[in-house]
Amino acid sequence: MLLKLVPRLVGEFEFEKPVWLDGFGNYNRMPTPSRKVDEGTFWYAFHCHPINYMEFRQVMDDPNGPSRSMYIFWGNDAGYAIEMPGKWTFTGDQPARYVDSVVYHLIGCEHDFEEVVDPANLPFMHSYKCCLCGHIHKSDSSD
Numbered sequence: 001m002l003l004k005l006v007p008r009l010v011g012e013f014e015f016e017k018p019v020w021l022d023g024f025g026n027y028n029r030m031p032t033p034s035r036k037v038d039e040g041t042f043w044y045a046f047h048c049h050p051i052n053y054m055e056f057r058q059v060m061d062d063p064n065g066p067s068r069s070m071y072i073f074w075g076n077d078a079g080y081a082i083e084m085p086g087k088w089t090f091t092g093d094q095p096a097r098y099v100d101s102v103v104y105h106l107i108g109c110e111h112d113f114e115e116v117v118d119p120a121n122l123p124f125m126h127s128y129k130c131c132l133c134g135h136i137h138k139s140d141s142s143d
């Protein structure tokens with residue numbers, strides 16, 4: 001009876017690992033390309049695309065520091081990583097307090113789009129191709 005009241009941990013659908021993720025390294029590697037961003041930039045990018053897959057990584061290939069634990073949310077053709085703080089303190093019987101801050105990363109190409117002509121498009125459709133990676137984005141300008 002109680003089980004019926006507990007929400008599912010993964011939302012309304014089951015995650016399946018997208019095939020294109022195979023090019024972003026393994027459990028102990030930081031996916032590339034990636035860049036650190038501020039909190040506002042991260043959350044703006046995060047909410048723009050639905051998430052298709054989530055993973056946990058313990059990144060150990062950073063020459064500037066120790067291993068880092070991070071959750072990566074994958075959606076569209078990008079990743080949104082939240083790096084967990086590495087240092088914390090315990091004070092008496094209080095809960096642990098993190099010393100470091102959360103670090104946010106965006107993973108994937110920083111697209112530079114140009115509009116391209118696609119004969120298959122309907123009049124209200126527009127196609128854009130990234131000059132850096134070739135990714136094509138289509139949008140519908142009708143309302």
Ligand SMILES: [Zn+2]
Pocket residue numbers: 109110111112130131132133134135
């Ligand atoms: Zn690109």
